Amino acid sequence: MSERSYAILGTGALGGFYGAKLQKAGLDVHFLLKSDYEYVRDSGLVVESVDGDFTLPQVNAYNDVAKMPQCDVVVVALKTTQNHLLPQILPPVVKAGGVVLILQNGLAVEEEVAAIVSNVTIIGGLCFLCSNKVGAGHIRHLDYGQITLGEYASGYQACGVTEKMQQVADDFIHGGISIELTADLLLGRWKKLVWNIPYNGLSVILNARTDELMAYEHTRKLAEQLMYEVAAGAKSCDRIIPDSFIQLMLDYTVKMKPYRTSMKIDADEGRPLEVEAIFGTPLRKAQAAGVYLPQINCLYQQLKFLDGRLTVDG
Amino acid sequence: MSERSYAILGTGALGGFYGAKLQKAGLDVHFLLKSDYEYVRDSGLVVESVDGDFTLPQVNAYNDVAKMPQCDVVVVALKTTQNHLLPQILPPVVKAGGVVLILQNGLAVEEEVAAIVSNVTIIGGLCFLCSNKVGAGHIRHLDYGQITLGEYASGYQACGVTEKMQQVADDFIHGGISIELTADLLLGRWKKLVWNIPYNGLSVILNARTDELMAYEHTRKLAEQLMYEVAAGAKSCDRIIPDSFIQLMLDYTVKMKPYRTSMKIDADEGRPLEVEAIFGTPLRKAQAAGVYLPQINCLYQQLKFLDGRLTVDG
Incomplete structure (x- = not known):
């Protein structure tokens, strides 16, 4: 069992799904929420999934990063339209020497994150997931789920398959998620x-x-x-x-x-x-x-x- | 007063408006209709216009080109999406030596018409008109109305301002329509x-x-x-x-x-x-x-x- 702790920044259709899968696999997961905070704090998360439904009656829910523990892996699962929040919410929750895992669409988000936090490993994850949030703390996973992981290095130079990537991959695979590793994130x-x-x-x-x-x-x-x-x-x-x-x-x-x-x-x-x-x-x-x-x-x-x-x- | 007769192929927002203006000015105008045929035959046309409302209680209405007289000027006022009908409806109504005036959007319609009728002058008209058909035989002219006329010659070579263009222009101007003449239709x-x-x-x-x-x-x-x-x-x-x-x-x-x-x-x-x-x-x-x-x-x-x-x- 991995002893790595996970922070999920953005507990929606994507962050809620992957975070719940990690917690279900026994990992120590901490969820940042906004509108659903009180509901999830009191009632936990429900995941309806093509791979099997499950509920997590008790989760570590937060509405403020200041109250969260520093984690080994911080999963950025916000929509990119919320990335202006990252300079406030990312630095407090990531351990020195930890990992920031960016599960977002598009290009160059890693460059933004690298400008915000240093002394961390930045990994980009390309999710192919069909999932909706259908109610407070209620996620419906319709199809797919695999993630392609690649580590970021300055200027997006290809940096091969690293140990950190492998560790994160192991945790997700343990949670039942298919993982591919790419040597070239860009x-x-x-x-x-x-x-x-x-x-x-x-x-x-x-x-x-x-x-x-x-x-x-x-x-x-x-x-x-x-x-x-x-x-x-x-x-x-x-x-x-x-x-x-x-x-x-x-x-x-x-x-x-x-x-x-x-x-x-x-x-x-x-x-x-x-x-x-x-x-x-x-x-x-x-x-x-x-x-x-x-x-x-x-x-x-x-x-x-x-x-x-x-x-x-x- | 011009003795030129006009056929209007397509009595909608555009053809109905210009045809009505020509008839109001005293010209001999013949209207081809489809869905509104019976109504217009019995009740004529109503034009609500920013330039002044008017009604034409009696118009020459047809639902079949075979019943129409051959006219000096045939105005193609159909939508281009109806141009597959032109080989049937155009040849019967245009006089030898007459004019086909194409009041349509887009490019190269004149080439299509030239392939259908010969021994006629083809003139393209670029209308800037804001008009709707709001009911059977009922046209609402909201704004503008001017037409730029240019004569077509094979391969769209520019052919200057011709006598035929000037005659058609005179009729429309007589009907209260602003006309510009272009030496280069293309x-x-x-x-x-x-x-x-x-x-x-x-x-x-x-x-x-x-x-x-x-x-x-x-x-x-x-x-x-x-x-x-x-x-x-x-x-x-x-x-x-x-x-x-x-x-x-x-x-x-x-x-x-x-x-x-x-x-x-x-x-x-x-x-x-x-x-x-x-x-x-x-x-x-x-x-x-x-x-x-x-x-x-x-x-x-x-x-x-x-x-x-x-x-x-x-």
């Missing part, structure tokens, strides 16, 4: 964008599920063109995404169950959209290398409009 | 697309009025980028649209009253969208000259998806 993040950029973007803009987008010739083609632009963005960062990977993602999406993307769920729920992490930062990274991605830019500007209107109306 | 059509591509496209995709699109920095910027792509498309056809024209269109749109574009009205009414005329044909014209317009292509594919879903649902 490549992993760009590869995730190959899927996230077309489907998150188009699902919100066109109010569509993945199966609808793939059923029409023109959106299937547009998704493919967007994927090639993501590959061009990756190339601007010296990362090569082969054409075969793009074809794999297209085939894979055709075969998937109809899927409502995370950004579509955010839009439907009236929450801010992760436009900057998923679209803005990749565009700026590529642009800094002199590469312009016009169709991704088109989606970015459309989403900024929709996000702005959502926020104003909300 | 340039006129591309210039119209500078406005139509961004605002028709984005208004449907983002469910927005022009004022909303211009109120947000990102859509304002996207509209501008799309306009520059239209200018690149025009350049691929050897037509130069100066940057100052783009700035004029942007300034002009900022100052316009909130406007629901024609494509947005079509989408709201569940009618097919003019995607091919406004987006598909310009893209193909540019592509034939080796010029790729990625952001217009992005809008095109999004609109094809929305149009396809609209049609399937409808």
